[in-house]
Structure formats: C-alpha cells, structure tokens
Amino acid sequence: MPQWLVFLGRRLGIYTGTAVLAVVMNFMLPRLMPGDPVQDMFLRIQQATGAPPPQYLIDNIYALYGDPNRPLPLQFVDYLTQLARGDLGRSVMQYPTPVSELLAQTLPWTLGLGLITLVLAWLIGTLLGAWLGWKPSGMADKAFTPVLMFFHSIPAFWLAIMAAWFFAYRNYYFPAQGGYDAEQRNHSWANGPFLTSVVTHGTLPALVLVIVGFAGWLFSMRNMTIATTSEDYVTLARAKGLSRWVVLMRYAARNAILPNVTGLAQAVGGLLGSIVLVESVFVYPGMGNLLGNAIGQRDYPVMQAILLMTVFLTLAANFIADSIYVLLDPRTREGDA
C-alpha cells in the first residue's frame, strides 16, 4: 500500500475517534451544566399563566426534549438514534421549530458570506504576502507592513460597528442590517431584485470580514516567502536565468504557500467562530447570529447542534487539508520523509 494512503488512513482514524468523542461530549456537557432549559420553560409558562404547567404539558415537553429522569445510558441511546435520523431536537427560543430547520435556514447565509470572504481574504493576503516577502524591507514592505499590522489588530466587531455607523447610518451607502430586502418575498435566486439586495446587504459584512481576515494570511505568507527566498534552490533558480515570475511562483511561493493551504482548510472549520460577532452587528440571518442569540437565551439544542456541526466541519476541513498537503508536498507521500 502506498505510504500516503497509510498516512491518510491513519489521519482518518484519528478524526473518526475525535468525532465520536465530540458526540459523547456534546451529549454529556449540557447534562453536567447547572440549569435546565426545560425548567426554564416551565418557569416561563408559570410566569406567563400564573399557574404551574399542567401535567399533560409537562409530558408533552418531556416527549419533545427528553425525560431527565430516564437513565443516562438510555438517554444516550435516544440521542444517538435521534442524531442518526438527522433530528437535532427542537429550539427552545423559537419553540417548537426543529433545530435542523433553523440550521437549514441560516447555514446558506453563513457559508455564502463566510466562504466568499475567507477565500477573498486568503487570496488577497497570500498574493500580497508573496509580493511583500519577495523584497523584504523594500519600499512596499516598509510602507505596507506597519499599516497591515494595524488592520490585523482591529477587532472584527469594532470595525463592523464603525462600518455600520459610517456607511449605513451617517451615509446611506449600504443597508445597515439584515441579509436581504424585507420587501422581497420571492426568495429565489432567479429573482433579480432579491439577488441585488442580497449583494448590497452582504457588502458591508463581507468588507469587514475581508479587512480583518486578510492580514493574517499576508503575514504568514510574507514570512514564509522571506524564508524560502533565502533557500539555495531559489538562488539556483535565479542563477538559471528563469524569469522573476517563474522563480517567485514555482520555486519560492510554491514552497512558501504550503502552510497557508493547510491554514485555509482549517479556517473553513473555524469559520463560525470568526463570523458570530460580525453577523450579530449586522443582524445577518446566518448561523453566527443564530448562535449568538442561542447563547443569550440558553437554547441548548441549538448550541449543541451548532457545536456538533462545527466539530464535524473542522474535522472534515482538516482531513481535506491533509489530503491537499499530500498532493502538494511529495515528501509526505514517502515513509522515509
């Protein structure tokens, strides 16, 4: 069997183990935490009606959310069978909407905004980084690097608030919040005005995410390029008289880009974490906003589902990163490397 297959197989094994562990933790953690969403719900019903909920309602809620008095192993089995059916439970804050429905509504928005901005930030950062790293402490490097350091240290939510204030409230360049024009009822991609409203609504959050995100890619690429351009094989490529572009791309950047490629795949997994606050500021109809609200209202089923999704997404992204690395770096394909 080829070495790389063994390598990928081993990684897959590790990731499967991690996934199982994540499922168990996801099941256990809320049960270990103080407070109980069902109790919260009873309390709210009591406050609203002035009387404790009747038994039939309690039975009903237990049927929907699970009976806390059932033995833990049986609860776990229930949980697994639910998961296997794709049933992630019902939301507490938007009772009785199934969590899977909420996810299905919000996921496309987050993936759309998040993936596009991530890829944009990555491309801009990597290309600029390669350019700056090619001539370190040259004019461009001296001028740009400190400015970019500033961008890099801006918190995303702050920039989001500033952008919303300036571009949406002081000047009416872009809509201040939402993911699309509320007047548009036809949410089909073929509906031109709806699509336009999606783009105009998405511009500000996207801008913020790109500006906050690209500097990180830039610095890692810049530093890796500086390291690789002092490698002997780059000097040899220059001695061959190859064009600057070929030397930069096939010799320097081709080697320098390896960490950024794996970084990109891993960032897909961490997408949600970086996007939550920006979505909250712009009240974007995505998963980040959903998660923010869920945390605020102790909506455990939603939190659990998003946590589980994030874990799976991260693992999948890591596996893709490993596979890409095998493709890009021949040394990982060998046992002796």
Next chain:
Amino acid sequence: MTPTDQTLPAERDHHTGPLLEIRNLSVRYLTEAGEVPACDDVTLTVRRGEILGIAGESASGKSTLLTALLRLQRTPAVTSGGEVIFHRGGGRPPVDLVRLDERAMSPLRWSDLSIVMQSAMACLNPVMRLRAQFADVITLKNPTMTRGQVDERITELLRMVGIAPDYATAYPHQLSGGMRQRSLIALALACDPDLVVMDEPTTAVDVVMQRTILDQVLALQERLGFAIIMVTHDLSLLLEISDRIAIMYGGRVVEVGDAAEIYAHPRHPYTQGLRNAFPPLSEPVRRLTGIPGTPPNLLNLPVGCAFAPRCPHAQDDCLALRPELRTMPTTGAGEPGLAACLHPLDRDETRRQDEDAARPDAVAVDSEALLASTMEGAQR
C-alpha cells in the same frame, strides 16, 4: 594538468584568451555595525577551459566573490566597485557583468555561466521532480526543442554523471546525497556553459564520493572544455585539480599562481600555512601544522597586512603597510605568480622547511582535527 602538458585533448588547448576578467571587484555587506568589506579589490583572470581554484579559510570572502560574479547576491551584500569582464564566445563583444541589468544578464545565465552550490539537498526544489528542474531551464534556453528532445537531453545529462535516467521522475528527497550533488553538476552543464562556478561542490559528501565526483567533473571538463572556478577551503584538493590557484585572506587575494608553483613554493606565509594544514592527496605524509590565531574581523581590519597578527614571519613594517599583489620572480616554466606580501618566502627557505617536515619522524596528523583545534584554541 598544467598548461604545458602536451597530452591534453584539443579542447583543453584553448587556454588562450581570457574568459572572465575580475578587476578590482569589491563587495560590501551593509550591516548595522558598519560596512563589512567581504571582498576587497579582487583582481583575477579565468582563461577559457581552465580550472581556477580559490582557497581560503571560512570568512575569507570566497563564496561572496562567487555570488557577486554571478550577480546572485542579495541584500545586504552590495557590489561596491570594480568590474567583471566576461568574454562571450561566438564573436560577441565582452560585457561587464557588474553593470549589466538583469534583463541583459539573464540570457547569459546558465547558457554561459552556471553554478554548482555546496548543499545539494538545499539546491533542489523539494516539491519539483528532477525532470522539471532540468526541463525549465533547458526549454527556456532552447525554445525550439520538443518535449522529446528535452527528455533526451536530460537522459544524456544524467548519464554523464552516472545517474540512471529513471531518476528523472524522482523527487530530490528520493535521491542519495551523492546523487543529488551529481545531478546538480549535470544540471549545471545542461546548457553547455563556458564557465561553471563551483562552491565547495564536494564538502557535503564523504571522501569516496568526493573522489568520484571530482573525477567525473574533471573528465567532463576535459571533454566539454568549460572553465571552472572551484572554491574550497581544502587546498590540497585544489592543488590536485586546478591549473591556477588564488588564495584569499580577509576578503583579498593574497597569492595567485600556477598550481604546481604554489604547491612547491608558496610565497605568502598564509599559503604555506594553509598548505601545511592539509595532507597532500597523493604524496608522502608530512608533518601537518595549523595556522595559529583566527581569521581577521572584517569590520576591524588591521592597518597593515591582514595576516600579520598570525604570521610567523611578520616584521614591523607588516603592521603598518598593506602589501599589494606584486609579481614574484620565478625560475620555473610557468608564468610568474603574484603575492601580496612585503617579505615573501624565499624559494630555498620553503624547500628547506619542507625537507625538515618530510623527515622519517614526521607524524601524520588528522588535518581536520588539527584545523578544528587550532580554530578552537584561537577563539578562546
């Protein structure tokens, strides 16, 4: 291997015109501590088809000289003066490599001037197959070649250095150390250069491989007739293979001459010290002595001769006056050598010292260990 040897093949005969004339070349490193004159006022000539050896301790400026010649230096190294006149073949006018812009320089690269660097593993791009690393430069320099012709050429080149053509599809990490070094030599010859610059091409391999590689280089050089500038700290190795030798010390050339002449009669005390620190490759063992002291600090060179503080023959004027290279009288058949010494060693004196050292009680010493201990002692 001397120019007077009549048995040389025809190619070696055009030891005629100069190929590369280095005139007063100076290279400086611009550091925060000040300008470091890594090469100062270096003047050397390489003739067509000849092997010029450059020897010197670490930090003597030999590698800096090579990268400056090929215009491969990166900041903070700057060529601050002098010229490097390259006489191109085929009736093209000579050019000054120092003043050429990169666009005019690139046609010369690899077709006229190529390089073999020291660390073979680091010189090959780890993510490209060997074939691709040959093919990119061959296609660039021979745009009319078909893919098949390029592959044929790569096969031929690899065969020249004794590597099976199957390895063309290998990645660098799949080759042994010796194979990597030999493939770099094959790569350097890919476009039939007039001059191959070699920076310690055999330092990273064991002695057996070193011998194999040198023999191959010499055989190829005789067959193809390219000139070589070979840089190493191993003087005895240079003495074996070079036609002429330059000795560098503290960024300056302190002695140049015929290899045989330099071996038999070193004029500069530093050359003598360097020669006595390495065992000759094919001669009876003689007593080895190191050179006491350390290479000079280039940031703070002495006013007089840079070697004076370590020189056993130094006199008062050596500390005050910096000697220039001047012609040494010769009685041999070769042309006169040059040395930068106010009190050059007398021919008879060196012979007498050699005879002393060759007495039966002379002990063979591991030269590397000796050199290392000398360096260590000096640093303390």
